[in-house]
Amino acid sequence: MMRIWLSRPHMSGHEEARVAEAFASNFVAPLGPQLSAFEARINEHLGGGLHCVGLSSGSAALHLALRIAGVGKGDTVWVSSMTFAGGVFPVIYEQATPVFLDLGPDHWTLDPDLVETALEQAAKEGTLPKALIPTDLYGQGVNRARFEGMAARFGIRLIVDSAESLGARDATGAPCGSAGDAAVLSFNGNKIITTSGGGMLVTRHADWAEQARFLATQARDPAPHYQHSTYGYNYRLSNICAAIGLGQMEVLEARVNARRAVNERYRAALARPGITFMPEPAGAHSTRWLTALTFDPDILGVTREDVRLALAAAEIEARPLWKPMHTQPLFEGSRYIGSGVDERLFANGLCLPSGSDLTQAEQDEVIERILALLPDSRG
Structure with a gap:
């Protein structure tokens, strides 16, 4: 594999x-x-x-x-x-x-x-x-x-x-x-x-x-x-x-376009209540370096970690969103200003394979593994 x-x-x-x-x-x-x-x-x-x-x-x-x-x-x-x-x-x-x-x-x-x-x-x-x-x-x-x-x-x-x-x-x-x-x-x-x-x-x-x-x-x-x-x-x-x-x-623009295309395929294939992709403000043009999304366990019945582990078992690398620095052991007790938006994103968020050389077959594999976990995709 x-x-x-x-x-x-x-x-x-x-x-x-x-x-x-x-x-x-x-x-x-x-x-x-x-x-x-x-x-x-x-x-x-x-x-x-x-x-x-x-x-x-x-x-x-x-x-x-x-x-x-x-x-x-x-x-x-x-x-x-x-x-x-x-x-x-x-x-x-x-x-x-x-x-x-x-x-x-x-x-x-x-x-x-x-x-x-x-x-x-x-x-x-x-x-x-x-x-x-x-x-x-x-x-x-x-x-x-x-x-x-x-x-x-x-x-x-x-x-x-x-x-x-x-x-x-x-x-x-x-x-x-x-x-x-x-x-x-x-x-x-x-x-x-x-x-x-x-x-x-x-x-x-x-x-x-x-x-x-x-x-x-x-x-x-x-x-x-x-x-x-x-x-x-x-x-x-x-x-x-x-x-x-x-x-x-020489290929920067092509690399960005490829990552954006990967992101769009994920959005189309995984669009459903309970899955939220990183919003892009009007007028902005993100590199979509990594496709970042969240899984709501109350709606989907599966957690971010369920998805990550299932992908890992299939030799697919996915990674949680960055763990907020104020929750890191190194910075325990540091001052934090906010309401925990970042904490909630970390708890439910995952980055999917997003490389500019990701093949359609590889992306299909990622999508199929995720869909197999979701309630409306089970037999």
């Missing part, structure tokens, strides 16, 4: 030529022309006028953004609670304290009304956060206009976690990955496109990009010898990995 994966890397055939160019020129070290070209290509995709810094991971990009934003010990950083751990850990690296916030039920991304009300109260109390990190969850863009307006109004830094949304557009039509003081992209193996591992910091501030490049290359001062006035990191993206990314960028 061949395993059906949640989201596996999908090569296009363009990558080998790009990597061969890098080898032929002997640029196999961290920096080189493929890295510069990859950064320029991402900038072009995002509309231009931005500064892109290729890095070893999305977490590295977020870490640098927080440090450059001046986040440090004693500061608070407000974060979407439902997110990947790598979208929160860098807050700890800088010895700041995360405060977790809930999602909106109509879009499953950070709730701007909730955040605005909380910021107004924090302003009265003199407890405003240093930065706000909303997540483009499962490839769906947050309400950038609202969050950028809040950041300007309250004088806080906005860093958007767009790790899952390269190729998406938000409800205003703006490309995801271009919002805020900085945005974070990921090219991990399971993302829309991959460099095998890697990430990127995207910023509108030239000085932020300059600092990011400096810090990401061990903070070496301009001197003929190795001299350091501050500490840095080994965070730069490999030129070879960037070459893979250049090849992947």
